Amino acid sequence: MKISLASALGTCFGVKDAINLALEPQFKSDLTIVGQLVHNHQVNESLKTNGVSVVNGIDEIDQIKTKKVMITAHGAPEKLKKKLAEAGLVVFDASCPLVMRVHKTIQLMVEKGYFPVVIGQESHVEVKGIVGDLDEYIVINDEGDLEKLKTTGSCKFGIVSQTTQQVEKVENLVRKIRQMDCVEDVAFVNTICQPTRDRQIAVRDLADQVDLMIVIGGYNSSNTKKLVQVCDERNVEAHHIESSSQLEQKWFINKNHVGITAGTSTPEYVINEVHANILNIAQEMGCLEKFDVH
Numbered sequence: 001m002k003i004s005l006a007s008a009l010g011t012c013f014g015v016k017d018a019i020n021l022a023l024e025p026q027f028k029s030d031l032t033i034v035g036q037l038v039h040n041h042q043v044n045e046s047l048k049t050n051g052v053s054v055v056n057g058i059d060e061i062d063q064i065k066t067k068k069v070m071i072t073a074h075g076a077p078e079k080l081k082k083k084l085a086e087a088g089l090v091v092f093d094a095s096c097p098l099v100m101r102v103h104k105t106i107q108l109m110v111e112k113g114y115f116p117v118v119i120g121q122e123s124h125v126e127v128k129g130i131v132g133d134l135d136e137y138i139v140i141n142d143e144g145d146l147e148k149l150k151t152t153g154s155c156k157f158g159i160v161s162q163t164t165q166q167v168e169k170v171e172n173l174v175r176k177i178r179q180m181d182c183v184e185d186v187a188f189v190n191t192i193c194q195p196t197r198d199r200q201i202a203v204r205d206l207a208d209q210v211d212l213m214i215v216i217g218g219y220n221s222s223n224t225k226k227l228v229q230v231c232d233e234r235n236v237e238a239h240h241i242e243s244s245s246q247l248e249q250k251w252f253i254n255k256n257h258v259g260i261t262a263g264t265s266t267p268e269y270v271i272n273e274v275h276a277n278i279l280n281i282a283q284e285m286g287c288l289e290k291f292d293v294h
């Protein structure tokens, strides 16, 4: 049996930068993060251990006890940042530049007269940030949502995507929109970020070679769920776990090639723990000598 790591996996630069900023000594427990800095349980726990506080969102602004606050890598509307500053707080912005690119792109489209459309999950904090400063918009997540375009009264649509969407899904939805009778003009900028694309391509390549994939990442991590989806689409058995303790020996019975991938919020040490635990399981199963680790 072989164990292979995806050629691109784990923490992206946006998440790394955000975590590093939150852990800077200048804050010395005087920092509250507005929302989860990243969708990863272990990272958020380690931030708390370092004295960093967290509130769920703007609704909990009165619970902030520190002088400094941080916007997460997922970004936030300008009006939220303004509200925090008006409350006398010093705002540190860890928004990923690739998320900010989506904000700027959709704003530009609106200025050019396009009705803004975001492909993504309406309830996701990144999408809330993208649309938070817009007067009108629609968010679509699947073909069932396309009807929403007809309710806008517009025939000119500017489309962007949540950074962690699946490439094929986004391209398919844009194709469908272009074919709609009510649509005359479409401006589309594919704003899926490069680290997400790299991880999707890598998991696809690996899924074609393995008979079991272990996908590591937060259960609320959008891009991790997409990695599982890629495996499902290829009928490859995939198990989504957050930590190495969740690995189950029975998954590995009669498997020839095991793949490991991880979402953009998953730290390297968690990937290493999972890798090591798979080796332990193999040892317990008495087939470690057969493992060929890549």
Ligand code: SF4
Pocket (backbone or CB within 6 Å): 012, 013, 014, 015, 073, 074, 096, 097, 098, 099, 163, 164, 193, 194, 195, 196, 223, 264
């Ligand atoms: S997933 Fe992409 S957009 Fe999100 S933080 Fe990472 S690099 Fe930035």
